[in-house]
Amino acid sequence: MGHREDLLEGAKRCLLAKGFVRTTARDIVKESGTNLASIGYHYGSKDALLAEAYLSLVGDLSEAFDGEEAAGIVAEPGSIERFREVWSNIIGTMRGPGSMWRLSVEIVAMGDQLPAVRDHLAQQQRDAERALVALFMGMREEDVQDETLDTLGKFYTTLMTGLITQWIFDPKNAPDADALTEGLSQVIAGVTKS
Template sequence: MGHREDLLEGAKRCLLEKGFVRTTARDIVKESGTNLASIGYHYGSKDALLAEAYLALVGDLADAFDGEQAAPIDAEPGSLERFQEVWANIIGTMRGPGSMWRLSIEIVAMGDQLPAVRDHLASQQHDAARALVALFSGTKEEDVPDETLNTLGKFYTTLMTGLIMQWKFDPQNAPEADELAEGLRQVMEAARRT
């Protein structure tokens, strides 16, 4: 591995241990075995490096959502059963005390103090929403039209944000996938009656 990759891996470890605000450039250099000048040369700034590290951590979760580490998603795309299966896998990533999702809460809470990180991650939010729509609908990300991204993608992103907050704030009372599916079923039933 070169300095760029070493920095990224070191930043990922620092984020998981210390979070965004408490991680310093010196922490990353110590963890990665590189030097301070490498951060600017390869990433432009510590904040840009931390944003990339966070995105890499989220990307590492892809297998937990629908890859080899995940429970199989067998239900029909778009079905209530698939909704439950996908959320069960996502919620599974939130259970552990060392879950990287606490970093998402830190970004929300400290966004004004981390504007470069917030702005970089906000620009990536469309890609995350597109990936969620593809996962629930059983399609490829590139096949998700923009109009679907701007409706269903925002719906799933809003659910994801709420789940992260609930699982980190009050995990004993946070919703399980079957409860989410039942809630959605009730909403659908009520909409049919009106």
């Protein structure tokens, strides 16, 4: 690996161990075996490197969901059972100690103090929404239309953000996939009664 890759891997380890705010450039250099000048040369700033490291962590995690077979998803795309299966897989990533999802909460809570990180990640939000829609609907990401992202994509992102928050702050009472699916079923039943 070169310095660029070493920095990224070191930054990922630092993020998981210390989070955004407590990770210093010196921490990254120590963890990566590189030097301070490498951060500016390859990434422009520590914050840009940390943002890239976070996106890489999300990418590493999402690889577990790439393709229906890899994710263990067998239900019909767009079905209520598919909804349950996908959320079950996602929630499974939140259960472990030191879940990287806590970093998402840190970004939300510290966004004003981490503007470069927040802005960089906000630019990536549309891709994340596209990936979620594709996973739930059983389609290729490039086939997801912008109109769908503006509705269904934002719906899934809102659910994801709420789940992350609940699993970080109160994992004993956070909903599992069955509870989410039952809640969705009740919403659908209430809407169809109207």
